[in-house]
Amino acid sequence: MASAPKANAIVSQSGGPTGVINASLVGVIEEAKKHPEIKNLYGAIHAVSGIVKENFIDLMKISNDVLETVAASPSSALGSSRDKPDAEYCKKVLDVFKKRDIRYFFYIGGNDSANTCFIINKMAQETGHDLRAFHVPKTIDNDLLVTDHCPGFGTAAKFVACALIGDDLDNRSLGGIKIDCIMGRHAGFLTGAAALGKQRDDDAPHLIYIPERGVSLDKFLSDVESVYKTLGRCVVAISEGICDSEGVTWAEKLAKEAETDSHGNIQLSGTGALADFLADRIRDTLKIKRVRADTFGYLQRSFAGLQSSVDASEARRCGIEAVKLSMTNANGSVAMKRTGNSKNYGVELFRTELANVAEKTKSMPAEFINKEGNGITKAFVEYALPLTGGLPKTEYLGR
Amino acid sequence: MASAPKANAIVSQSGGPTGVINASLVGVIEEAKKHPEIKNLYGAIHAVSGIVKENFIDLMKISNDVLETVAASPSSALGSSRDKPDAEYCKKVLDVFKKRDIRYFFYIGGNDSANTCFIINKMAQETGHDLRAFHVPKTIDNDLLVTDHCPGFGTAAKFVACALIGDDLDNRSLGGIKIDCIMGRHAGFLTGAAALGKQRDDDAPHLIYIPERGVSLDKFLSDVESVYKTLGRCVVAISEGICDSEGVTWAEKLAKEAETDSHGNIQLSGTGALADFLADRIRDTLKIKRVRADTFGYLQRSFAGLQSSVDASEARRCGIEAVKLSMTNANGSVAMKRTGNSKNYGVELFRTELANVAEKTKSMPAEFINKEGNGITKAFVEYALPLTGGLPKTEYLGR
Numbered sequence: 001m002a003s004a005p006k007a008n009a010i011v012s013q014s015g016g017p018t019g020v021i022n023a024s025l026v027g028v029i030e031e032a033k034k035h036p037e038i039k040n041l042y043g044a045i046h047a048v049s050g051i052v053k054e055n056f057i058d059l060m061k062i063s064n065d066v067l068e069t070v071a072a073s074p075s076s077a078l079g080s081s082r083d084k085p086d087a088e089y090c091k092k093v094l095d096v097f098k099k100r101d102i103r104y105f106f107y108i109g110g111n112d113s114a115n116t117c118f119i120i121n122k123m124a125q126e127t128g129h130d131l132r133a134f135h136v137p138k139t140i141d142n143d144l145l146v147t148d149h150c151p152g153f154g155t156a157a158k159f160v161a162c163a164l165i166g167d168d169l170d171n172r173s174l175g176g177i178k179i180d181c182i183m184g185r186h187a188g189f190l191t192g193a194a195a196l197g198k199q200r201d202d203d204a205p206h207l208i209y210i211p212e213r214g215v216s217l218d219k220f221l222s223d224v225e226s227v228y229k230t231l232g233r234c235v236v237a238i239s240e241g242i243c244d245s246e247g248v249t250w251a252e253k254l255a256k257e258a259e260t261d262s263h264g265n266i267q268l269s270g271t272g273a274l275a276d277f278l279a280d281r282i283r284d285t286l287k288i289k290r291v292r293a294d295t296f297g298y299l300q301r302s303f304a305g306l307q308s309s310v311d312a313s314e315a316r317r318c319g320i321e322a323v324k325l326s327m328t329n330a331n332g333s334v335a336m337k338r339t340g341n342s343k344n345y346g347v348e349l350f351r352t353e354l355a356n357v358a359e360k361t362k363s364m365p366a367e368f369i370n371k372e373g374n375g376i377t378k379a380f381v382e383y384a385l386p387l388t389g390g391l392p393k394t395e396y397l398g399r
Numbered sequence: 400m401a402s403a404p405k406a407n408a409i410v411s412q413s414g415g416p417t418g419v420i421n422a423s424l425v426g427v428i429e430e431a432k433k434h435p436e437i438k439n440l441y442g443a444i445h446a447v448s449g450i451v452k453e454n455f456i457d458l459m460k461i462s463n464d465v466l467e468t469v470a471a472s473p474s475s476a477l478g479s480s481r482d483k484p485d486a487e488y489c490k491k492v493l494d495v496f497k498k499r500d501i502r503y504f505f506y507i508g509g510n511d512s513a514n515t516c517f518i519i520n521k522m523a524q525e526t527g528h529d530l531r532a533f534h535v536p537k538t539i540d541n542d543l544l545v546t547d548h549c550p551g552f553g554t555a556a557k558f559v560a561c562a563l564i565g566d567d568l569d570n571r572s573l574g575g576i577k578i579d580c581i582m583g584r585h586a587g588f589l590t591g592a593a594a595l596g597k598q599r600d601d602d603a604p605h606l607i608y609i610p611e612r613g614v615s616l617d618k619f620l621s622d623v624e625s626v627y628k629t630l631g632r633c634v635v636a637i638s639e640g641i642c643d644s645e646g647v648t649w650a651e652k653l654a655k656e657a658e659t660d661s662h663g664n665i666q667l668s669g670t671g672a673l674a675d676f677l678a679d680r681i682r683d684t685l686k687i688k689r690v691r692a693d694t695f696g697y698l699q700r701s702f703a704g705l706q707s708s709v710d711a712s713e714a715r716r717c718g719i720e721a722v723k724l725s726m727t728n729a730n731g732s733v734a735m736k737r738t739g740n741s742k743n744y745g746v747e748l749f750r751t752e753l754a755n756v757a758e759k760t761k762s763m764p765a766e767f768i769n770k771e772g773n774g775i776t777k778a779f780v781e782y783a784l785p786l787t788g789g790l791p792k793t794e795y796l797g798r
Contacts, residue, residue, distance in 0.1 A: 017572050045797040057796060069794040075568030079797035166701035169474030173416050174481070197703070272671010272694055294696035295671055302565035304596065305791035392704035395468040397456060398444040398478035
């Protein structure tokens with residue numbers, strides 16, 4: 001490997017924001033300042049679209065005070081983009097890199113971003129441009145391969161767990177059924193996090209449904225009825241990507257029903273629709289009066305002031321590691337390996353190939369899901385709880 | 400006034416939970432322990448329904464450690480009830496009081512609870528039972544009379560403000576329109592709190608709609624279009640109780656439309672329906688592609704670990720004050736008067752007549768609402784910001 005070139009660097013953020021993606025950004029900035037090989041560090045606004053437009057800001061000039069506030073701010077401080085660049089788009093990115101003598105590229109994002117890194121890096125190698133392309137992982141879905149878990153998940157998990165801790169007490173105080181619809185189209189990690197704050201055997205959530213296990217409406221209703229008969233109440237956490245037993249998502253089924261009804265002005269794919277639909281079915285079928293539904297929506301990924309300290313620290317370390325790796329490697333994605341046990345939690349960072357992370361995603365492993373497919377296991381709690389940085393304890397007296 | 404009787408006391412919590420209603424409960428308990436006049440302090444489970452069933456727990460026996468956890472826990476630790484007792488029900492309550500030698504009654508709740516206190520206290524006086532009946536205020540809606548503000552509001556306001564701080568950054572990073580539907584059927588205080596975290600002129604929310612000002616769908620759409628043309632994005636905070644220009648709530652109008660369509664299985668009064676409806680109208684009418692909607696729902700009142708320190712402290716003081724007042728008064732509701740200015744915020748507590756608080760509610764005063772009826776004023780921020788106990792600062796670089 002040739003020694004690190006003296007050249008400019010660029011960093012950007014892509015895809016859906018998280019609560020700690022800015023901690024990774026600040027990690028990249030603070031480490032870049034330590035390496036004289038990096039002349040300027042540009043921040044590209046709105047991801048690849050900002051690169052091709054050369055919409056840059058000079059990140060070396062930002063004061064440490066501002067940087068610490070950035071690190072604690074949710075969402076993407078450089079803006080984001082949903083663009084998935086094709087070969088032509090990537091060529092434009094590379095043209096800008098060549099023109100501006102950019103030889104370090106740090107891209108904070110999910111599996112699509114790892115893929116973009118991979119394509120651009122390959123193109124650079126083919127055209128003799130010494131580019132060091134690094135992917136820094138982020139996603140609230142926790143669905144990237146290789147890494148033990150993803151920066152962004154711990155903070156979103158903390159939000160969901162705190163919501164359910166409160167929702168348990170709310171439901172205890174007034175009774176009835178509560179449905180909480182949680183982000184996750186394909187992976188159930190975040191919905192599973194609903195159970196991380198459980199202290200008492202009868203704490204919510206009482207039922208958890210995730211995309212990895214299909215469930216029919218009949219099974220769902222009979223599960224709810226059974227909990228209600230036992231506890232006199234029931235709180236359900238359900239993924240937005242929940243499927244029926246044939247693997248078709250309920251959202252798709254609802255949208256089709258709405259079309260069949262040729263009722264043009266009602267979009268059942270709207271954010272609140274799935275939870276509202278389930279609440280209606282429970283009211284109609286089980287004849288239970290107090291049924292409420294919440295869809296957590298964007299609060300899960302962008303709520304201010306609620307970072308998991310563990311997640312924020314790891315996200316920052318991932319940003320730092322990407323810059324360190326770029327001094328001796330042409331490319332890679334930063335991944336985490338868990339060390340110690342549940343009482344002595346820690347991670348080591350390591351480099352993995354971009355191709356190992358690009359495009360593919362992972363699901364909840366079978367050992368994290370209970371046999372019935374309507375809850376999570378102790379193994380999942382041991383895996384996920386340390387990532388939240390700790391959760392509030394509560395007391396309920398009325399038992 | 401006769402000296403305070405040596406007798407038993409009872410405390411209970413009623414209506415919708417808040418994030419600090421348990422701090423008031425713990426205030427009552429800690430102060431009751433200091434007065435030898437109070438023999439036992441019973442906690443009635445599920446409000447008045449627990450009183451008539453004599454479903455009590457002994458609150459003097461709970462350890463201080465547990466009490467501090469209770470004080471920090473959201474929702475009602477004694478359970479709650481939506482029962483609005485009539486004269487016959489109140490007589491049953493009084494019968495239990497007489498039977499169990501209960502002569503102190505502390506009821507933590509909203510205006511209905513003040514009314515229950517009032518009726519039971521009057522009945523007691525008429526039948527010669529020396530009962531000291533005190534109302535301790537709580538409500539996230541902030542709509543009780545006399546008091547400057549209500550315990551519970553500051554914590555809910557903090558939640559809503561933190562949600563909007565994050566939502567502003569999320570919307571900046573990916574653009575488009577975002578609708579946030581916030582609790583408040585008649586009073587706009589909590590929806591107004593969406594603006595408390597604003598740091599920059601172009602921070603969200605850009606439009607705020609509250610029940611005190613009707614708005615037509617046409618005006619709403621033209622407001623959104625106007626902001627979108629200026630900023631390239633728009634975040635709207637809207638109360639669930641928003642009305643049209645004739646004072647009919649949009650929720651009612653939507654429910655009627657659904658009935659007219661005789662489309663039995665779609666309930667437009669479901670929690671997510673109003674926000675989803677508005678998102679659809681924006682998509683259809685303004686032809687804007689990225690439109691998202693969230694309904695904050697129960698998270699606003701029961702999220703764990705997010706108390707406003709100011710709100711929690713005031714809620715506790717209100718509980719303490721009720722017990723103190725009961726030593727020298729037959730009845731009353733605890734109220735707060737603001738002292739100092741916005742930099743030197745504080746409150747003094749005082750007693751007001753139960754009848755002053757019972758049944759009635761207040762709305763946002765005109766000086767808190769902007770002329771256009773689509774935003775709040777600086778006066779509102781000065782009023783409400785201290786109650787949140789401070790909000791996180793953020794930075795966005797991509798401008």
